[in-house]
Amino acid sequence: MPLFLKCVAPWVRVMVIDESVGQMQLSVILPASNEAALIGDCLAAILTSDWDGSGVQVIVVANGCTDDTAHQARTKTQAFSERGWQLQVIERTQGGKLGALNAGDDAARGAVRVYLDADVIISRGLLWQLANVLESRTARYASGAVNITSKGWISGAYARIWRQVPFMTECVPGCGVYAVNAEGRTRWADFPDIISDDTFVRLCFTPHERIGVSASYDWPIAEGFRNLVKVRRRQDLGVDQIGLEYSDLVGNDDKPQFPFGRKLGLAMRHPLGFLIYSAVAVVSRLTRSRDTGWSRSR
Template sequence: MFGSVKAKPGRRDQDRQATVAEMLSVIIPASNEEALIGGCLAALAASEEPGLPVEVIVVANGCVDDTFAVAEAARSAIETRGWRFEVIDRAEGGKLEALNAGDLIATPGGMRAYLDADVTVSQGLLAEVAQALASDSPAYASGQVRIVGGPGFASRAYARLWAQVPFMKNSVPGCGFFAVNSAGRARWEEFPHVISDDIFVRLQFAPEERHQVSAGYDWPIADGFARLVTVRRRQDAGVAEISRLYPDLQAHEDKGRMGMAGAIRLALRDPVGFAVYVSVAIRVRMARQGADWSRSR
């Protein structure tokens, strides 16, 4: 009598397992973003083929505008690519809760990209990020962030100078867009209720585990001096919160210091931008910190 033989996985099972392992899930939290979510999704739909299955998950959270409807209107453009498309309408607000809701319905075991609804990706970004994350070792990736100032004088000057500070110029900041592979996503469970999800995730990875690809994306910032101050307060509070709650993660920080010589060089190169940037920082220090946080714009 022949002994029992363990059946090998069929081709269909193998293909399904490979698809799960190689999936790229793009999760987009969106709160009252009817003016911008359409452009965000149109840019995604125009992306170069990343060479692996893609799913796009929009989580409309706490919206009182037409964010959900505008996102749904992009369904045809996304699904024409052969990509899965889901739009969730949550009555509850909160970006971190939206990220967790998107994670819950994303295909397990693949790459995850987290994209702000006001960000516009370049055509090659998804493909380059997918290539950078194609590793069994934990990895984090983002693109070249292009800080887009608003129409106002202060916003444009601030954006110009901010792009030159050491952290933005020499690190992988991941502002508005970052992605991790499966091994990287295993570094944390749910997103905690913190101000700065991007800092929390970036510091899960050592500098050598972070990869910046050549493709870029547009990341808008607040328009007007008062709004710049509000956003800068939020950013500073986010940095302080992560440092307080997760002190062990500070070992992965690689911001670098500008120093007096660096500050002088920036001031000489762009005196107007430097003056606006420093004025915002001074105003933040003078202001009493509140608990109501604004987004980057």
């Protein structure tokens, strides 16, 4: 007998949590494409989580990899077993993040689903805080406090502005990490073929259904002006695509205005950063037609 079985509309996903999985409470779905250099640190951070007991399933989906991402992930198997947790590595010859997310969802058995990018480093308290606020029979979405990280001076200057824009300070962006409970996961079926999975999932929930927790995570951004433009362009295209193909979700957006006075204040305090941030926005808008594929976040 399933513990949970509900479908609220013809296009939503039916989520089944089988009793045979015992105490499985939370599944972390981690798509990874050629992330051999980063997957170890990402998994190590999960292992240091303040999670009491068992009930954690981590699924690494190595999709279209030409390096040893899957092998590097499997080196953590024993460490996960020692905590009473499950680490599963799925290898897919075909690339594509959306396919990897769907493969991870098919293997997931936890009532709470955490979708995590392979370049993200979570803090110790993030998983249990997410699980805590998602312990509800009503649909909920949650994410942590994002800490935008960078290495180069150009990206560092850009990040100083990005951290202070209203969307990042007043909303629950879900960049790199977002989680939903069982009821929330019925809001969509398989991940559709879209550019921005995080925007799509966030807009499947109303602002009142989205919860931000205090635990943080590090999320690296692209390095260098050219890469910043590429990523910003894809972000904007992703938002545009959802507006066109899923117009019914647009009403759930709570992105606040960026008042002129606030922009002026940022420009006066951080003139170089504001110049770079504005230049990236302008160039990405002017070159939007040049986009030919996915650009990585770093």
